[in-house]
Amino acid sequence: MHPAWRQWVDDNLTQGASPAEVVAGLVDEGFSAREALDTVEAVAAAASERMARIGRKLERLAALHRAQRRAAGHGIERVAGLSPEAFFARYYATLTPVVITDLVPRWAAFGRWSLDSLRARFGQVEIAVARGREADVDYDLHTARLSTLMPLGAYCDLIESRGPTNDHYAVAQHHNSDREGLAPLFDEVSMPDGWLDPARRRGATALWIGPAATVTPLHHDTCNILFCSVLGQKRFTLAAPHETVLFAHQRGCYSRLDPERRDDPRVAAVDWLTVDLDAGEALYLPTGWWHHVRALSVSINLAFTNFARANAFDWYRPGEVV
Ligand SMILES: O=C(O)CCC(=O)C(=O)O
Structure with a gap:
């Protein structure tokens, strides 16, 4: 031929x-x-x-990247005094996670937002909450199905009365940050100029409110995220996008592996990075980086995707490549 x-x-x-x-x-x-x-x-x-x-x-x-990261001390930096230009050049452009320690403490929200203050100020505002997560192994995938509306005050009561649990959680998918009744919260969030695009805030800010012990299973996002802790501590377990072991166990943007199961040889083969994000800290979560998130205490978080740079990588879905 x-x-x-x-x-x-x-x-x-x-x-x-x-x-x-x-x-x-x-x-x-x-x-x-x-x-x-x-x-x-x-x-x-x-x-x-x-x-x-x-x-x-x-x-x-991929092995070269891993070896180089290990040789470089292989941690996630904590930085203060970073200009937005330095952030975009050093971290955003290179998909390098970093913890920024001095953004959130400048917000009026910091030190003010708590279950008590949310209940007192916005107790009647209806928010969406996923409930019954513990009875569903795929709870994160089934968030829409598990969600109900309830007054924020009643949700705060539930968090307090049930204590640590993964059973209920108000997550990004609920778009609670776009609820009119909660709009005053954003008067208390003041990012310095140059980081975010204020015109793109609506639909690009996620409010997370939950008890200690919520777990978001291992997944990656298809855009960059600035994940800010206003209240509480969360443990992020991260792996770089080039951890090819994870490709083999992918389901869409999720992984079937649980990084907390270090006795699983497939998990042990991955180079994990752990960050305990404290109240007042912001974690830059680059597109494609795997993360598993466990709340170590009652947490209130805001996560932003409206960076003042291009941030749409919807095509980055290696789990769908056949
Ligand atoms: O805080 C959490 O439980 C999960 C956060 C997360 O995975 C994300 O923002 O992509």
Whole structure:
């Protein structure tokens, strides 16, 4: 068969056509079924060897990143006094997580927001809350199904009376930060200029309110996030996007692995980074970085995605690549 036709076969297989479709296409063009089948089989075998070689090279590249991070001390920096320009150049552009310690303490919200003050000021405002999470192994995927509306005051009472639990949680998906009744909260949040785009705040700010012991399972996002702790402490367990072990256990943007199960050899093979984010700290969570989040105490968080830079990477979904 002419090399141009072999290339045609290769292009079609690489773009996802099935071998049967390509054989049928060749037969339509006048090739015998035997010749079409032999060619498709030979081209497919060469293509699969080529892809396996690329995969092995990418593994090598990932190992290089991992070794370099380890050699560099391999932690997540805590910084203060960072200008937005330095943040965007050093961390945002390189997808490097960092904890910023002096943004949130400037907010009027800091030290003011608590279950008591939310109840006193916004107790009647209805918010969405996921409930019954402990009875559903896929609770995070099923947030919409598990959610109900309740007054914020009643939710604060529930958090206090139940104590530590993963059973109820008001999460980003609820868009509670966009509720009119809670708008005054944002008068108490003042980011210095240059970090965020105020015009894009609506729909790009997430309010998280929950008891100690909530767990958000391992996943990655498809945009960058500035995750701020106004109240409470959360443990983030992170892994870099190039941890190829995690690709094998991916389900969409989630992973089937639980980084708290270090006795699982698949988990032990990953280079995890742990950050205990304290009240007043902000964690830059770069797109694609895996994270598992456990609340160590009652927590109130705001997370922003309206960075003053491009922040839409919806195509970054390696879990959907077949
Ligand atoms: O705080 C949490 O429970 C989860 C936060 C998170 O995963 C996120 O903002 O992407």
